[in-house]
Amino acid sequence: MTTQQLYEQIKRKKSFLCIGLDVDLDKIPQHLLATEDPIFEFNKAIIDATHDVCVSYKPNTAFYEAYGLKGWQSLEKTIRYINEKYPEIFTIADAKRGDIGNTSSMYAKAFFEDLQFDSVTVAPYMGRDSVEPFLQYKDKFTILLALTSNDSSSEFQLLKTDHDELYKEVLRKSKTWKNSNQLMYVVGATRAEYFREIRKIVPDSFLLVPGVGAQGGSLIDVCKYGLNKKVGLLINSSRGILYASDKEDFAEKARFEALKLQREMQIIYEKL
Numbered sequence: 001m002t003t004q005q006l007y008e009q010i011k012r013k014k015s016f017l018c019i020g021l022d023v024d025l026d027k028i029p030q031h032l033l034a035t036e037d038p039i040f041e042f043n044k045a046i047i048d049a050t051h052d053v054c055v056s057y058k059p060n061t062a063f064y065e066a067y068g069l070k071g072w073q074s075l076e077k078t079i080r081y082i083n084e085k086y087p088e089i090f091t092i093a094d095a096k097r098g099d100i101g102n103t104s105s106m107y108a109k110a111f112f113e114d115l116q117f118d119s120v121t122v123a124p125y126m127g128r129d130s131v132e133p134f135l136q137y138k139d140k141f142t143i144l145l146a147l148t149s150n151d152s153s154s155e156f157q158l159l160k161t162d163h164d165e166l167y168k169e170v171l172r173k174s175k176t177w178k179n180s181n182q183l184m185y186v187v188g189a190t191r192a193e194y195f196r197e198i199r200k201i202v203p204d205s206f207l208l209v210p211g212v213g214a215q216g217g218s219l220i221d222v223c224k225y226g227l228n229k230k231v232g233l234l235i236n237s238s239r240g241i242l243y244a245s246d247k248e249d250f251a252e253k254a255r256f257e258a259l260k261l262q263r264e265m266q267i268i269y270e271k272l
């Protein structure tokens with residue numbers, strides 16, 4: 001997928017919502033546990049109920065890896081289902097990978113060639129040669145952790161280097177890497193006060209913004225400085241949508257929560 005195709009989808013749906021598919025078997029409705037693949041059945045129902053109000057799905061791989069081989073198979077079935085039934089959707093493997101070059105190449109192969117995700121999240125701290133293997137894939141995106149939503153992100157990411165805070169160095173340095181036009185960045189919604197500075201460094205890049213909903217981040221605050229001419233934001237909510245109900249009406253209730261966010265986004269988009 002290209003960023004232009006992603007933008008066309010945003011315009012058509014008047015939405016820049018990304019739904020996080022973080023499936024926890026302790027939280028999904030009981031009746032699904034009797035099915036052969038409860039994780040996939042849950043995801044399928046959520047996807048069918050929400051695909052027209054969001055532009056992206058983001059399974060966090062931890063929620064699949066935790067269930068071993070069966071979990072990985074559920075992830076595979078989920079991504080294949082999205083790609084076949086809703087090919088316009090931008091898919092994100094939230095896997096936070098990155099290693100020495102030859103190992104990163106294998107991670108890239110796993111997520112881009114085997115699973116056919118459009119993008120994968122990557123930690124930047126091993127430097128250029130740990131990220132460039134992901135950037136070799138045309139029309140695939142590498143989403144670098146810049147300023148994350150958790151409280152302790154300040155322990156390292158906000159540390160002052162000789163030049164600037166570390167997250168700003170990550171943004172600046174990464175722009176010099178080969179194929180850096182295929183980079184996007186993770187910035188937490190709980191860090192809304194930093195978006196003005198971030199946009200000075202990466203005015204045109206897409207930012208993946210988790211932290212709205214369960215973590216308390218504000219859509220309005222993020223949009224104040226985070227939006228660019230082509231929207232440039234993918235706002236993620238996972239638990240706030242997935243677990244709106246643990247009864248048989250879970251997909252309907254999830255749609256209701258997603259629609260609430262989409263309507264807020266529509267108002268913001270129409271004022272752009």
Ligand SMILES: O=c1ccn([C@@H]2O[C@H](COP(=O)(O)O)[C@@H](O)[C@H]2O)c(=O)[nH]1
Nearest residue numbers: 020060148149188210214215237238239
């Ligand atoms: O800075 C970050 C980076 C990633 N995440 C991930 O996003 C979702 C958020 O889930 P919610 O339930 O909406 O809080 C989850 O997969 C995180 O691992 C993040 O929250 N912050």
